[in-house]
Amino acid sequence: MTRKLRVRQAQTVLPFGVGAVLDVQGESFVAAGIETWPQAKTPVPSERLATRLGATGFYAAPHTLNDRYDQPDRPGVPYVRFPGWLFCGSCRAMVRFLREHEKPGEPPVCTSCSAAPRLTPMRFVRICADGHLDDVDWWYWAHSSLAPELRAACSEAKHAWKARRLSFRVADRASGLEALSVRCGATRDGGKPCGAERDLLDILGPQGGRCSGRNPWQRRNENSSCSQQVHNVQRTAGNVYYPVVFSALDIPQTAEPSRAEQDLAEAVRGHGYWTNLIDTLGTSRADLFRGMIKEDTDAPDSLIDQLLAEATGAPAPLPADRPEPAKLDLSRDEWYAFDAVELPEPTKEFEIRRGGLDLDGETEEPWATLDAHIDGIVLADRLREVRALTGFRRHSPHGTLVRADTSGRLRWLPATEVYGEGIVLTLDEQRLTDWENDPRVRAHVHGVRTDLDASFRDEQLAETVGSELSPRFLLLHTLAHLLIRQLSFDSGYTTASLRERVYGRPEYGQRGLLIYTAAGDAEGTLGGLVRQGEAPHFAETLIRMLEAAAWCSADPLCAEHTGQGFGNLNRAACHACTLLPETSCQTGNTLLDRALVVGSARVPGYFTDVLTASREYAAAMALG
Ligand SMILES: [Zn+2]
Ligand SMILES: [Zn+2]
Ligand SMILES: [Zn+2]
Ligand SMILES: [Zn+2]
Ligand SMILES: [Zn+2]
Known part of the structure; x- marks a missing residue:
């Protein structure tokens, strides 16, 4: 055989x-x-x-x-x-x-x-x-209830790790682990049978x-x-086994900063104190100017440093109290590519085009309201993703990382490449900012942030979420889950074959998400997912998704939850309504909350208006 x-x-x-x-x-x-x-x-x-x-x-x-x-x-x-x-x-x-x-x-x-x-x-x-x-150590298990000298008297004691006379027994009358036992069939010094035995109850x-x-x-x-x-x-x-996997999409080198970041850069360079800042660099006055520019524009230090470096041709001096520059952020360039004013030229690894809901000029509800909440759709006909394993942990996700090279000598990592296709959904920046500034939204997300800070700060979670959890991250992440579930329902893709990438870091102007399937070889995939993202399907998919998201079979329990899932990091989100197979999710099914999408008694959802419009439309139709 x-x-x-x-x-x-x-x-x-x-x-x-x-x-x-x-x-x-x-x-x-x-x-x-x-x-x-x-x-x-x-x-x-x-x-x-x-x-x-x-x-x-x-x-x-x-x-x-x-x-x-x-x-x-x-x-x-x-x-x-x-x-x-x-x-x-x-x-x-x-x-x-x-x-x-x-x-x-x-x-x-x-x-x-x-x-x-x-x-x-x-x-x-x-x-x-x-x-x-x-x-x-099965030999030890069988002999563990014996006194040490009896244990040592077993003829197998000297090569216990490969003991030859053990048997794995099942009792007829008992059930469960108690019914199983390991027994020693060797002899003791003096020729008597050892007969040591212990069941597996403990x-x-x-x-x-x-x-x-x-x-x-x-x-x-x-x-x-x-x-x-x-x-x-x-x-x-x-x-x-808890594998630690990182992945990156191939994007063209020329990908430009996003529109939002370009606007922000303009605001910084156009600021009344910008030239003062350049002229006083290295003095204490520079800190004053810098502080005022930051306050007026909300620009992060990283952006100001970058612009200073461009303006002076030298790397900006780092104030001593600021931490080292952050590690290269993988999501940042990907987002630039998807959000670019002019989309990058197609390559073998990256081919995207603008899609849309095709609702321009639409006055009928809920379509008009939906359209106002969505900034744009980008369809990715071709993506290449590389996934690399740095190592793994055991016993708990905070365990010690064991590197993929256990010899400690190698500097390369095991990886695979996959080709796929995807849909990028981008929300309207102005509406998103208004929603994020609602005190109820701020208070709600503050609670999740507190739980996140109290839980483990897993490197990968921080890497995906950013230095501080934003309302838009929670919203976009939940949206990605709901969308994957709806697309799977509508199109026959299994949820496990679809993946998310959340672009929810306001400091980079991020306000979108990518749903993609990456299972193909260099020939690519069949285009089925991209078709789901085209008009008119996609607007209908979004409305159906919102209606489904308003209800969970575990409600009212699920809807009113103040902390479920790993580290209590989920709110209104459970297996019945929002969770995905582990491999589809960037954050291990944490940081999810339907309430931020469709609203609840305590907090307005970003899409509450769309849902209301949809229901009013349905009610009007029913009344004829
Ligand atoms: Zn024995
Ligand atoms: Zn046998
Ligand atoms: Zn150990
Ligand atoms: Zn639920
Ligand atoms: Zn997820």
Whole structure:
């Protein structure tokens, strides 16, 4: 019997990237660190992403028909069998399956039974918050209730990690974990049977004993000394693996600053004190002028620095009390490209055109009101996205980051490229600003911001949200979720095949979102999503989305929530109305609130007027 293990190249970053545990046809493996990758790999260029992540470059696993865990010289990504402990469903013998037992293309079978049935991986594994993963010490488990001297008397005690006489038993009369036990069939010094046995009732959760300080593909001498408590979990549990993935779209180098940023730059350069600021640079008076320009224009320091550098031909002197310049913001240039006055020329990696709701001059409701809330639509016929895995965490999302290269020697990262298409929706800046200045909106978002500050400040969350959570981010993010759900309902795309990118940072003039599908190769995708974004479908989709968003099957509970989801970072948003598959969302399904879209008793939604107009229109139609 031979079998092929097939992991597609696109899956080698997500969901089966370095450190992930995967089930393949009844066998279980873990994806090994990139230091074990074969020499032949495919370069994946992405200059912006490399700059952002400080990597020398990216490589994808070479294409292969059969990803081989057991032959390091062959193409494909190496996967290592894990857990190493397997059992026979027929005779219940437990087998520590070693690398030297592997036969290429063949699953492990029981050598104690004549029918040689396939062995099954044990269901439980051990993890720690420093990102280590190992087998449960089953020999120790079976002997854990014995006195130390009896334990030491077992003939298997000296090579417990590959003990040969364990069995995994099921009791007939009990159920649940209590029905399962591990038993030792070895002998004690003196020839008596050992017979140590313990059921699995307490197998899950924190355990005593030391962490091995490594991951399964690392050699025994590659361990680090780890003082974290170990936790036993099911190997399919969600907390075994939290990948850390960054992604960037390819955009033409010439992408210009957005209109809003150009306007802001004009306001700064046109300010009465601008020339005074340039003339007094380096003196304390400059700080005064700078302060007044900032106050009048709301321009961020980064923009003023940039304009000063342009005006003086030198980098602006950094005041000592200001932190280092922020890391390259990936969303910033992407937004410039989508919001440019003149859209960039199409390339192999980036082709966009202006779309629209086609509602100009429309006086009928709800279309006229809808049109007033939307600034524009850009259709992306072609996008290229590079996704790179920097590493992973275990036990909790705040665990220690384990780098994709566990040897610590490599400066490149594993990545994949995908091509796709998308729809960019941009909201009206003036209406958005007015809405954001409503005290009820400010107070509402202030509450979420407080919860966000109290929760972990995950680097990636801060990277997406910006230095301070804005009302527009929450609005646009929720809108992206609702739109993905509606598009999926209308067009047959699964929600998992659509993704969001939220451009909600007011300091860059951002006020939009991108919904895209990225699963295609260089030939691209079929254009189905872009068609959904064309007139007249899209205006209808938006109205249907708003009507659906006003109601959740978990209401009134969902609508009135003051904190649900991870870190209580969601308000009116749950699985029934707003949440998406993890892979579709940039923020792990946090920072969502339908109330900011459609309104609630406490806070006006950006689209409340549109919804009201739509309902009045429906009521008028019903009355004839
Ligand atoms: Zn057997
Ligand atoms: Zn024993
Ligand atoms: Zn550890
Ligand atoms: Zn809900
Ligand atoms: Zn999301």
